[in-house]
Amino acid sequence: MTQRYCKKCLLRDMPEGEYFKNLYDYIAGLPKEDKVSDDIYESRLARCRTCENLLSGMCRLCGCYVEMRAAMKVRACPRVPALWQAWDQEEEQE
Numbered sequence: 001m002t003q004r005y006c007k008k009c010l011l012r013d014m015p016e017g018e019y020f021k022n023l024y025d026y027i028a029g030l031p032k033e034d035k036v037s038d039d040i041y042e043s044r045l046a047r048c049r050t051c052e053n054l055l056s057g058m059c060r061l062c063g064c065y066v067e068m069r070a071a072m073k074v075r076a077c078p079r080v081p082a083l084w085q086a087w088d089q090e091e092e093q094e
């Protein structure tokens with residue numbers, strides 16, 4: 001029988017693979033109007049890859065998984081100065 005995990009499970013209750021599947025499912029399920037384009041998403045993640053605050057996929061400043069944070073239009077990099085901006089300010093930094 002397959003073990004099932006509910007939305008209320010803690011990370012410690014899930015095997016790592018299941019947790020990351022849930023994370024990617026969550027990103028995929030975000031409303032289209034709330035998500036940035038693929039180009040902006042990859043640009044944001046490329047900047048995170050160069051950042052001293054990236055640790056095991058998490059941002060040490062905000063505690064978010066950057067692949068989730070970078071997918072959302074309204075989110076911005078918390079670093080000062082920021083390495084990427086919220087979607088409505090994105091053009092200003094290009």
Ligand code: SF4
Nearest residue numbers: 048051059077079083
């Ligand atoms: S500080 Fe900004 S660029 Fe660095 S990991 Fe966090 S979100 Fe990414």
